Amino acid sequence: MSGQRNGQVGRRITQAVTYSILPTVVAIVAALVATSIVVWATGAPIGGFVDTMLSVPSHRDTIIIVNQASMIALSAFAAAICFRMGLFNIGVEGQYIVGACAGAFFAGAGIVPGPLNILATLVVAMFAGVVWAMIAAILNVTRGVSEVISAIMLNYVALTLAGYLVKNYGERSGYTFTTPKIAPSSQPLGFGLFADAPDIWALAILAVIVGIGYAFLLGWTRFGFDLRTTGESRTAALANGIDPRRMVLVVMAISGAIAGLVWMPSFFGSTHTFGIPEYFQRGLGFTGLAVALLGRNTSLGIGFGSLLFAFLATQSNRLQSVGVARDVVEITQGVVVLMVVIAFEIARRIKVRREQERVARELEPATTGAPA
Amino acid sequence: MHVELRGIEKRFPGVVANHDVDLTIRPGAVHALIGENGAGKSTLMKILYGVQAPDGGTIVVDGAERRFASPTDAIDTGIGMVFQHFMLADNLTVLENVVLGAEKLHGIGESARSRVREICEAYGFELDPDALVATLGVAARQRVEILKVLYRGASLIILDEPTAVLVPHEVEALFANLRDLVASGRSVLFISHKLDEVLDIADDITVMRRGTTVGTADPRSATKHELAELMVGAELPSPDLSEDTVTDVPILALRGVALASDGGRRLLDDVDLTVHRGEIVGIAGVEGNGQTELVEVIMGMRRATSGTITLAEEDITRLATRKVRERGVGFIPEDRHRHGVVLDFPLWENRILGHQTKRPVTRGPLLNPGGAREDAERIVAEYDVRTPSVHTSARALSGGNQQKFIVGREMSGDPVLLVASHPTRGVDVGAQAAIWDHIRRARHDGLGVLLISADLDELIGLSDRLEVILRGRITAHFDPDDVSAQDLGAAMTGGAA
Missing domain, CATH: 3.40.50.300 (P-loop containing nucleotide triphosphate hydrolases)
Structure with missing residues (x-):
């Protein structure tokens, strides 16, 4: 019995290597090759590009990578939970803008004192994200409007709304407007890693917490099972006591709540105020969609993917000094996602075929003995 | 077209779907292939239509041995198939559905339209080439599928349980169409497990059981009982109830x-x-x-x-x-x-x-x-x-x-x-x-x-x-x-x- 268990575990490890790690490595290598070809074709120094990209980041850059990765990961989890159910929440961008704006106003007002303000702010930001996500979700469930279309529109509305609110209810700061700065008592300390570099933002830990919660929810709970079933087959969900419409509402709400948190690490870690464009980082919602795809909607994959994306983006800052346009790294990022999708689809087909062959092989004696 | 299948074999994970299958289809005849669900009829058809490659055996068409790598090969040889689940684009017209994928034959314009009209008239199909498929009923859709196959020049038409979706008078109409088809020298392979219909329409009958052909029958002399016995075999367990367990709760x-x-x-x-x-x-x-x-x-x-x-x-x-x-x-x-x-x-x-x-x-x-x-x-x-x-x-x-x-x-x-x-x-x-x-x-x-x-x-x-x-x-x-x-x-x- 235990021998059989061990065999089972051994095969699972082999499967993980064959069907998860191998395709990822292939995809990253292919992406770097593709980018190198572009660099070479534009006549830029290819050696400089490769050396820069593959160099060990400085302490300071390492911190930036981790900080950026935390926000990308949060955004990716918001996207991934929808992907797992066959929903495309392209509205993470708008939801996190609304979350950031609402959270910043609330925190700056200082209604709740000291460290408690941080927790209260997170709740407010999540709630704002939920409200924004629910607009698309309710339109989808009651009127049959595609969540993709309404969410794209809502992204623009969110941006305009946030700008309007800050301009009319914020403070003048130089030539722009921002929300009131949060009190120093509500600014958490970060995690010091290096003496010669700033700290890792305290709320980067949110990405780890959400990542663990995400894996637990999907793999170990009844709700997660219902969610995955709905994603695999809506008809099977319906026939087996899962209400797909209710699932759309709940999952979009969870996604919106996670999206509301996306910018919070940066807000509490460094900016302490919100104002577009100086005191805000846009585009994380779209990066998150790509990373969710890259990470195959799994916690580990998203953790890895967000670090990779943050690494590529940070390293690319130094490309200018060797005469390569830093935008070239977007090609790497794009090709990685594309290649991962392709490589995993190929791996999946191989896996299905091998499994069928294995079933055939192991059952061969049974069928020749007594024809079915 | 004279088609012979000899010793066809096909294995799937866990099941031998076909083995030792022999089947001869004469020109100008409706050949019924009967057998219970799971007897291997569908697999055999897919092999004949090039959807799946056999693991063994030969297909001989008009004296020449053939291998079909894909349905395209089968179509080129003159074999067409109408699946149980229709494959039509609802938002296209009858004509568009028919020429889709066969544009090389008569283009997509007037010559295609007149060819479609010709076929419809020859076999009494009563289809308007410009009607939207979405507006057609089940029986008409089936005729469109047959029309598609004929348009591509099929001389053997395989029909997979064509009557399962039809009501009785539609079945009559379909059979009339099939009789016209074989009268023009084509052959029809008719897959079914409904014995009444088979005795009504077929010229030849082959029976399959447990993945193999177990016999042939002449529809003029065979009875339903004989066919049923061939289909289920002697050792088939019957679903009889032995005891009375019904309560009044x-x-x-x-x-x-x-x-x-x-x-x-x-x-x-x-x-x-x-x-x-x-x-x-x-x-x-x-x-x-x-x-x-x-x-x-x-x-x-x-x-x-x-x-x-x-x-x-x-x-x-x-x-x-x-x-x-x-x-x-x-x-x-x-x-x-x-x-x-x-x-x-x-x-x-x-x-x-x-x-x-x-x-x-x-x-x-x-x-x-x-x-x-x-x-x-x-x-x-x-x-x-x-x-x-x-x-x-x-x-x-x-x-x-x-x-x-x-x-x-x-x-x-x-x-x-x-x-x-x-x-x-x-x-x-x-x-x-x-x-x-x-x-x-x-x-x-x-x-x-x-x-x-x-x-x-x-x-x-x-x-x-x-x-x-x-x-x-x-x-x-x-x-x-x-x-x-x-x-x-x-x-x-x-x-x-």
Whole structure:
């Protein structure tokens, strides 16, 4: 019995290597090759590009990578939970803008004192994200409007709304407007890693917490099972006591709540105020969609993917000094996602075929003995 | 066209689908290929049409040996096929559907249109080339499919259970078309398991059983009884009930249940139905007469427009599917791929499906993978599911093994009522007998069963009572002990008994 268990575990490890790690490595290598070809074709120094990209980041850059990765990961989890159910929440961008704006106003007002303000702010930001996500979700469930279309529109509305609110209810700061700065008592300390570099933002830990919660929810709970079933087959969900419409509402709400948190690490870690464009980082919602795809909607994959994306983006800052346009790294990022999708689809087909062959092989004696 | 199949063999994971298959199709004849569900007819057709490559044997067309790598090869040779599930684009016209993919033949303009008209007139198809396919009925769509095949120049036309979707007078019209086709020198391979129709239309008959051809028959001299014997073989277990276990305790009762479609059409109309403990009630009917809706209403997937449904004296008319299942209703859905399993989940996760709120597969809001695995292993052992392990995905199993797993799952946790739609459809003979056994045993223990099936022998053999459903109404009752398939068939189609 235990021998059989061990065999089972051994095969699972082999499967993980064959069907998860191998395709990822292939995809990253292919992406770097593709980018190198572009660099070479534009006549830029290819050696400089490769050396820069593959160099060990400085302490300071390492911190930036981790900080950026935390926000990308949060955004990716918001996207991934929808992907797992066959929903495309392209509205993470708008939801996190609304979350950031609402959270910043609330925190700056200082209604709740000291460290408690941080927790209260997170709740407010999540709630704002939920409200924004629910607009698309309710339109989808009651009127049959595609969540993709309404969410794209809502992204623009969110941006305009946030700008309007800050301009009319914020403070003048130089030539722009921002929300009131949060009190120093509500600014958490970060995690010091290096003496010669700033700290890792305290709320980067949110990405780890959400990542663990995400894996637990999907793999170990009844709700997660219902969610995955709905994603695999809506008809099977319906026939087996899962209400797909209710699932759309709940999952979009969870996604919106996670999206509301996306910018919070940066807000509490460094900016302490919100104002577009100086005191805000846009585009994380779209990066998150790509990373969710890259990470195959799994916690580990998203953790890895967000670090990779943050690494590529940070390293690319130094490309200018060797005469390569830093935008070239977007090609790497794009090709990685594309290649991962392709490589995993190929791996999946191989896996299905091998499994069928294995079933055939192991059952061969049974069928020749007594024809079915 | 003269087609000969010699010693065809095809193996699938866990099943030998075809072996030692011999078949000769003469020009200008309707050749019927008959056999039970799972006898290997569909596999053979797919081999002949180039969808699947045989593992052994030869195909000889007009004296030359052929290998078809794809349906394109088969079409080029003059073999065309009409599948059971039509493959038409709803939002295109008849003409557009016909020329789609065959633009090289006559272009897409006037010459194509006149060719389509020609074929329609030659065989009395009565199709308007410019009609939108979305506006056509089932029978007309089938004619479009045949038209497509003829347009591509087929001299052998394979029809996979063409009458399954048709009502009686449409069947007559189809047969008239087929007679015209063979009169023009073409051949038709007609796949069916309906013996009356086969005797009516066929010039030659070949019978398949358990993946092989077991004999041929001459339709002029053969009787239904002889054909049935050939089809099922002597050793086939019959679904007879040996003992009387029916009680007078109602477990499921429908009173005046009606269901209207969004357009106001009556899908179910004033349905009264009672299933007692220890009783199997069979619902007979031509597919599409409200069976699907009846099941969906009982299972809470759709809500009845009026009437009441009670389960063990509790009103469940407005309960959601999960609540209905929690009260002990097992459900074998008619479409196992769409409703019964999640193909990419392993078997142990499929054990949880539909039972998400019950032990041992969950504990409160959490899954219990250990419990689910153990219980999945129990089902695999008790129901003879042929699989390497419970970690194998449902997709890798043959249809029969998937079905056995579903039956095992739905019998878990001592259900009080089993709603079974076509429980043995597409299942091999051995598995069929096993499933019948399990249903009988559960009946003995007091289970009430609502059985929906298209297989009249299964219905008559397994049921304690038969109800006929026609256009959403229960129109007749029969005692399976003294009903003939003819009487039942007449009631199902609304003809005189």
